Amino acid sequence: MTLDEQKKALIERIGIFHEKMGLQPVAGRILGLMYVADRPALTFDEIREELSISKSATSTALNLLIETGPVEYITFPGDRKRYFRLKTSNWRDALTKRIDNIINFKVLLKEVLECRTDKTSEFNTCLGEFVDFLDFLQEELPNLLDKWEKSRVK
Amino acid sequence: MTLDEQKKALIERIGIFHEKMGLQPVAGRILGLMYVADRPALTFDEIREELSISKSATSTALNLLIETGPVEYITFPGDRKRYFRLKTSNWRDALTKRIDNIINFKVLLKEVLECRTDKTSEFNTCLGEFVDFLDFLQEELPNLLDKWEKSRVK
DNA sequence: CTGTTAGTTCAAAATTTTAAGAACCAAATT
């Protein structure tokens, strides 16, 4: 495949980004490779070789990525290999899931408010505001996607 | 302080939430404790005892939490202790920072687009859309806060 | 029916992260 230094560095940075989001290093790098690779879908061995990782690491990470969403594979008749690729058209779901993770802190905050003293009214008010905004954000997020969609048809 | 079982469990769940967001376990639990505790600000030793953690773990985690934003401390004249507390009024910044982390993936995506073949137009179009929406989201987030602010004065 | 391809699975090694303990320090107290 022969990736230049710039691309290799970019793969690592994309990997690190995903690591920070909780993914294991190898899985992050696989995503990086898939973003950067010219070929639209890569085989198990192309991935393994390009990243110099073991078969087991490749297998485990690919299955994780398929399981959790960002990757899928396609096959071709008369070819036993799987061709793995990013589900890029899926970015709406991926992004929504990510933002929902943040928004869901409100569930915990609501439980906190349930069991707090009412002696600390300023504190409680702030938490209440936060919960309230998270509720609002959850409702508005789909509208925002609509709004963007419309703004771009024109 | 004597927290009941429900509160202890809630502290752990808040801890785990923050661990998933990349914080170390002890720091996450300290946040949990601060959300749940009746006292509005806690001393070093109250935190240490309530969570049964070492002085070094307490010190390191508190300094990290102060460094990264969510915690501050106050002092009182004639009292050498620090009283640590959540910066709850800061939730806007904290939330914005978190969402910005996600949005900033667009920086990497733009670099990806810079160095990709133009042979994979569907793929590239999807990435372009994603970048475009992330740009849009970054612009709209402050507006969303304004809109919420106004919706609640009424 | 033997070998090869395209992986999977599992135990163990390597690495990283986390927390503890002990030594330390500066300010206040006795």
Place this chain on the structure above:
DNA sequence: AATTTGGTTCTTAAAATTTTGAACTAACAG
């Protein structure tokens, strides 16, 4: 001046995560 308080810092130990390597399997090929 010695002790206590309220921490900090550094080294090491423990725990968790990540990755490897080796053995395995199922499908197909010769």
